[in-house]
Amino acid sequence: MEGFKRCKSPPYILDIPSKVMKEFCVCMDCLSEWEWMRFASSVISDQTVLRQIRLLERTGVSVTWELMWTWGQKMATLQELLELLQQLELYRAAGILKQWTPLSVTVNGVRDRREHSPVKELDSKETDNLPHQESPVSLPSEPPVFPKQNPNSPPLERLQSLSIHPEKSQIYPTHK
Numbered sequence: 001m002e003g004f005k006r007c008k009s010p011p012y013i014l015d016i017p018s019k020v021m022k023e024f025c026v027c028m029d030c031l032s033e034w035e036w037m038r039f040a041s042s043v044i045s046d047q048t049v050l051r052q053i054r055l056l057e058r059t060g061v062s063v064t065w066e067l068m069w070t071w072g073q074k075m076a077t078l079q080e081l082l083e084l085l086q087q088l089e090l091y092r093a094a095g096i097l098k099q100w101t102p103l104s105v106t107v108n109g110v111r112d113r114r115e116h117s118p119v120k121e122l123d124s125k126e127t128d129n130l131p132h133q134e135s136p137v138s139l140p141s142e143p144p145v146f147p148k149q150n151p152n153s154p155p156l157e158r159l160q161s162l163s164i165h166p167e168k169s170q171i172y173p174t175h176k
Helices: 017-031 031-044 049-057 063-072 078-087 091-099 124-128 156-162
Strands: none
Touching: 017 031, 017 063, 017 091, 031 078, 049 063, 049 078, 049 124, 078 091
16 A cells, blocks of 8 residues: 555545545455455454344345444554555455545645645635625514414314313312
């Protein structure tokens, strides 16, 4: 991995965009069971976790996606993943990840274009031409107008007749 150099904040596996990760997972899920287990056991040493991830394959979930999610939670970096793929000679999967260049990675000594793009700062001459707002905008103090009662709803008198008044209620008669 000569092209990738470590920076202050290395890109983590969880920083990989989902589109790139999906393409990577499709590639890895097509490996034979032996090749995939060789890769997975290099990533996670706990065989119980690997068996649980492998059982998810029956449900249609990408086992590589689950493996990368589990490993990513341990702050694994893209550099570690690429080195592992090179070591295991999984060049196609490594190529998918190499096509995506994160902002914090330097490729062949050339920094990302965002680091070189000059940010234009406005000087006082340019800001003088902009409209200035002297006082804050006040909001109307009137209460909002609510829509009128629905014509299909029952009249208010009828609704009041249905309400229960505790003094008139016969549910719990009081003994005098």
